[in-house]
Amino acid sequence: MDSILAEIYSTVLPAAPYVIAAYALIWLVLLAYVAVVISNLKKTEREMAALREELQRQQKD
Amino acid sequence: MCEEAVKDKKTTERDDKAVVEGAATALADRMLLPLLVAGALLASLGFVLAFTTAPLVVGAEADVPALIGGQMVTHKLLLSQKIFFFHVPVAVVSFIGLFVMALYGLRFLRQRDQIYDLKAMVAAEIALLFIVMTMLSGELWERFEWGVWWTWEPRLTTYLILMLLVIAYFILRAGIDDPERRAVFASAFGAIAFVDGLISLAVTRLIPAGAHPVVFRTDSGLPPAMLVPFILTLLGMLLVAFGLYRFRLRERRLHQQLDELKASYENQKGMH
Numbered sequence: 001m002d003s004i005l006a007e008i009y010s011t012v013l014p015a016a017p018y019v020i021a022a023y024a025l026i027w028l029v030l031l032a033y034v035a036v037v038i039s040n041l042k043k044t045e046r047e048m049a050a051l052r053e054e055l056q057r058q059q060k061d
Numbered sequence: 062m063c064e065e066a067v068k069d070k071k072t073t074e075r076d077d078k079a080v081v082e083g084a085a086t087a088l089a090d091r092m093l094l095p096l097l098v099a100g101a102l103l104a105s106l107g108f109v110l111a112f113t114t115a116p117l118v119v120g121a122e123a124d125v126p127a128l129i130g131g132q133m134v135t136h137k138l139l140l141s142q143k144i145f146f147f148h149v150p151v152a153v154v155s156f157i158g159l160f161v162m163a164l165y166g167l168r169f170l171r172q173r174d175q176i177y178d179l180k181a182m183v184a185a186e187i188a189l190l191f192i193v194m195t196m197l198s199g200e201l202w203e204r205f206e207w208g209v210w211w212t213w214e215p216r217l218t219t220y221l222i223l224m225l226l227v228i229a230y231f232i233l234r235a236g237i238d239d240p241e242r243r244a245v246f247a248s249a250f251g252a253i254a255f256v257d258g259l260i261s262l263a264v265t266r267l268i269p270a271g272a273h274p275v276v277f278r279t280d281s282g283l284p285p286a287m288l289v290p291f292i293l294t295l296l297g298m299l300l301v302a303f304g305l306y307r308f309r310l311r312e313r314r315l316h317q318q319l320d321e322l323k324a325s326y327e328n329q330k331g332m333h
Contacts, residue, residue: 004124007137008134013140014205015139018204021201022202025194026198029190041315047319051322051326054326
C-alpha cells in the first residue's frame with residue numbers, strides 16, 4: 001500500500017478487534033439474558049404443570 | 062345517598078381502569094415477539110448502515126494529505142468511532158430503564174400496590190443489563206483510544222457508581238423478606254440511583270474538562286449518513302428493551318402465581 005494511505009488508515013485495522021468485540025459482547029449479553037429468562041420461564045411452567053397435576057390427583061382421591 | 066353514589070362512581074372508574082390496563086397488558090404480551098424481532102432487525106439494519114453508508118470520522122492530522130474517493134483526506138481515519146453507533150443507544154436505554162424504575166417505585170410509594178414494585182424491579186434489571194453493555198462497549202473504545210482500561214474520568218466514575226447502586230438495589234431486595242418493607246426500601250433506593258443517573262447524564266456538561274465527549278449537542282452536525290444508523294439502532298434497542306421488559310415481567314408474574322399456588326397447596330395439605 002502507498003505509504004501516505006498506510007498512514008491515513010493506520011488506526012483502522014488495529015481498531016477492528018475492539019470494534020468487533022464491542023458489538024459481539026453487546027449481542028452476547030442480550031442473548032445470555034434472553035436464555036436465562038427462557039430457562040426460568042420453562043422451569044416455572046414445568047413446576048406449575050406438576051402442581052396442577054398433583055392438585056387434580058388429590059381432587060380425584 | 063350522595064356518598065354511595067360517589068363510592069359507586071369511584072368503583073366503576075377503578076374497574077374501567079383495570080379493564081383498560083388488562084387490555085393493554087394483553088396487547089403488550091401478544092406483541093412481545095414481534096417487538097423483539099422488530100427491535101433486533103432495526104438494530105441490525107443500523108449496524109449494517111453504520112459500516113456501509115456512515116463515513117469514517119477523522120482523527121489526528123496525517124503528515125501528508127491523500128486523495129481518497131475524490132476527497133482530500135488530511136487526517137487519519139478512525140474505525141473505533143463505529144462503537145458509538147451501539148454504545149450511545151444502549152447507554153440511552155439504560156437511563157430510560159432507570160427512569161421507569163424510579164417512576165414505578167414512586168407509584169408504589171403512592172399506591173402501595175405490589176405490581177408497581179415488581180415492575181420497578183424488572184425495569185431495574187433491564188437498566189442493569191444495558192448498563193453492563195454500555196460499560197463493556199465503552200471499555201473497549203477507551204482501551205483503544207485512550208490506551209487504558211479504566212480512568213477516573215467524571216462520566217465513567219459516576220456511571221460506575223450508578224452500576225454499583227443498581228447492583229446494591231438487588232442486594233438490598235435480597236436482604237429483606239417482608240414484601241412491603243422490601244418494596245418501600247427498594248423504591249427509595251431506586252430514586253437515589255436515578256438521581257445518580259441524572260448526575261451521570263449531566264456530568265459532561267457540569268465538568269466540561271472531563272475526557273468523555275458531550276454526545277447530545279445542538280451543534281453536533283451529525284450528517285444524515287451517520288444520524289440514520291444511529292437513530293435506527295436507538296429505536297431497535299428501545300424495542301428490544303421494551304420486549305425484554307414485558308417478557309421478564311410475564312415470567313416474574315407467573316413465578317409469583319406459582320408461589321401463591323404452592324402456598325395454598327401447602328395450607329390445604331396442612332389442614333388435611
